[in-house]
Amino acid sequence: MKKILQNLINGDISVEEAEKMLKTMQIVELEDFAKLDTGRDLRTGFPEAIFAEGKEEPELIKIIEECAKRGRVLITRLEETKYNNIEEKISNLQNDGYEFEYNRKARILLIKDGEIEKQGKIGIITAGTSDVPVAEEARVVAEEAGCEVLTSYDVGVAGIHRLFHQIRRMIEEDVKALIVVAGMEGALPSVVAGLVDVPVIGVPTSVGYGVGAGGFTALNAMLQSCAPGIAVVNIDNGFGAAVFASTIVKQIDRKGQ
DSSP states (O other), X not given: OHHHXXXXXXXXXXXXXXXHHHHHTTEEEETTTEEEETTHHHHHSSOXXXXXXXXXXXXXXXHHHHHHTTSOEEEESOOHHHHHHHHGXXXXXXXXXXXXXXXXXXXXXXXXXXXXXXXXXXXXXXXXXXXXXXXXXXXXXXXXXXXXXXXXXXXXXXXGGGHHHHHHHHHXXXXXXXXXXXXXXXXXXXXXXXXXXSOEEEEEOSOOOGGGGGGHHHHHXXXXXXXXXXXXXXXXXXXXXXXXXXXXXXXXXXXXX
């Protein structure tokens, strides 16, 4: 953007040319299979992530390499087998100073160029151990968004005595939002929302069987909650919960400055 504006000031391009370049610079086209939204970070505060499901390995490699030209890269829903297949083919990025950090449970690959300064805290709670993969997706994304994350896993309503100490710890640590991940009957976000004065983001998971299969019972229970202060994202959407929570934290931090 600075280069375009400088060329305009220098008289190297016209106003019309500058306008066209500014409109098109936010989209990078890769052949006929991908259009990268390079301006999303400026518009929304969080850069475009690469969703790995459904992408052929050669396509995924090209997208990763193009995104890496602009900085850190986050690839979600990347199965371990596919990661093992592409790891060597993108190893040239490590020669450029990038580090690979793959989280098998979260199915996320982070290609990073250093550590991010943390500001603001988010708490993540899961009902059961089976909900941890979705929670880990939320944790990695929230940390990549620049938030410090506190976690407490397997503290659901089946043994509710486990929950209270963990909530007390997070409130004492001054978390600004809580992500609560639960499958089965999805009761935990309602319980948590009745105990805290910070926003609660409920994440239903597809953990369950019988009438709870696929996560729809948990989703409906969270949407029907009688406890105020809950927002609910889609089933297994740890990514969306983390971006929403980090947006809340950043707004609070901005107002406090």
